[in-house]
Amino acid sequence: MRILRSIPELAQVPGPVFLAIGVFDGVHLGHRAVIGSAVRHAREAGGTAVVVTFDPHPTRFLRPQESPRLLTATEHKIALLRELGVSHLLVLAFDQRLASTPPEEFVKQLVEAARPLREICVGQEWSFGKNRAGNLTLLKKLGAEMNFHVVGVEPVTRDGVIVSSTAIRRAVESGDLALAAKMLGREYTILGTVEEGNRLGRSLGFPTANLSAHSEQFPPNGVYAAEGRLDGRVMHGVVNLGVRPTVAADAPQRVLEFHLFDFDRDLYGEDIEVRFLRYLRPERKFENLAVLREQITRDAAEARQIFETEAGGEVSPA
Numbered sequence: 001m002r003i004l005r006s007i008p009e010l011a012q013v014p015g016p017v018f019l020a021i022g023v024f025d026g027v028h029l030g031h032r033a034v035i036g037s038a039v040r041h042a043r044e045a046g047g048t049a050v051v052v053t054f055d056p057h058p059t060r061f062l063r064p065q066e067s068p069r070l071l072t073a074t075e076h077k078i079a080l081l082r083e084l085g086v087s088h089l090l091v092l093a094f095d096q097r098l099a100s101t102p103p104e105e106f107v108k109q110l111v112e113a114a115r116p117l118r119e120i121c122v123g124q125e126w127s128f129g130k131n132r133a134g135n136l137t138l139l140k141k142l143g144a145e146m147n148f149h150v151v152g153v154e155p156v157t158r159d160g161v162i163v164s165s166t167a168i169r170r171a172v173e174s175g176d177l178a179l180a181a182k183m184l185g186r187e188y189t190i191l192g193t194v195e196e197g198n199r200l201g202r203s204l205g206f207p208t209a210n211l212s213a214h215s216e217q218f219p220p221n222g223v224y225a226a227e228g229r230l231d232g233r234v235m236h237g238v239v240n241l242g243v244r245p246t247v248a249a250d251a252p253q254r255v256l257e258f259h260l261f262d263f264d265r266d267l268y269g270e271d272i273e274v275r276f277l278r279y280l281r282p283e284r285k286f287e288n289l290a291v292l293r294e295q296i297t298r299d300a301a302e303a304r305q306i307f308e309t310e311a312g313g314e315v316s317p318a
Helices: 007-012 029-045 058-062 074-084 103-113 136-146 165-174 177-184 289-309
Strands: 002-004 017-021 048-055 088-093 117-123 149-153 189-195 209-212 222-230 233-242 255-260 271-281
Touching (some): 007 088, 007 103, 017 029, 029 048, 029 074, 029 117, 074 189, 103 117, 103 136, 117 136, 136 149, 165 177, 189 255, 222 289, 233 271, 255 271
Parallel strands (some): 002 088, 017 048, 048 088, 117 149
Antiparallel strands (some): 189 209, 189 271, 222 233, 222 271, 233 255
16 A cells, blocks of 8 residues: 655546545444445546545544544554555645645645546545535535536445444443444454553563553453454454553553463564453452462453354454
């Protein structure tokens, strides 16, 4: 996948150019419908589809105090789009300059850069430009004036509910990972970068990778049987998500610790994609480290049994 970082770079893309534009947080089924439409039309016309997205999420720049946690930070989103087979991705820095750009000027820049711009595909409710003044109606008006086609993709529904990043975020937060997966079209995952911890897990005989999840949405605190993907390799293990009340009672910061089975290598700075497979138990405080070690031993044994039982089949999130 070729990644572009500025609108003028669209001039390097073989035309005609078909743009799928959106924040695409989660790359859920609704987003895939928008992207799929652009890819299909580009293929039919012998052109090139380009997915256009923004970093950071516009809400995180415009209203940081109100910004929700993400379903996919930018690097995670890029990885998911690559898996979808997207050939060209334009990641625009969402800063004060872009936030202050009138919608008409933003579209004009796209038209002038692409050689030529044939189509813009967006969700029907997409808004853009200064003060979010641009919408599908304005986009179609500009398309008629500047000679490009506009496609507004209708929302995708599952079980009568509109698929949206907000709905998926709520499902993950409540622990309904099955519903989240239904709307995502894939299992919910978190991409985390391994950071150095206090090595307590190693002293207990269960070394853990401490993951920074880049503001991605966590499911409820607790212990999970989980799967980790690292450089194409799939590994099993146990995740503890929470505030570690036994060893850090006064620390409110939630921590994601991943004990990978039969794996002992320095992973600092590497990214692991975590898939939560089965909820095992809630997080709780133990009277001492010896009792904690005994419980971790039982957790690991239970998770191993789950993986052995489900080998060759799907493990349903719970």
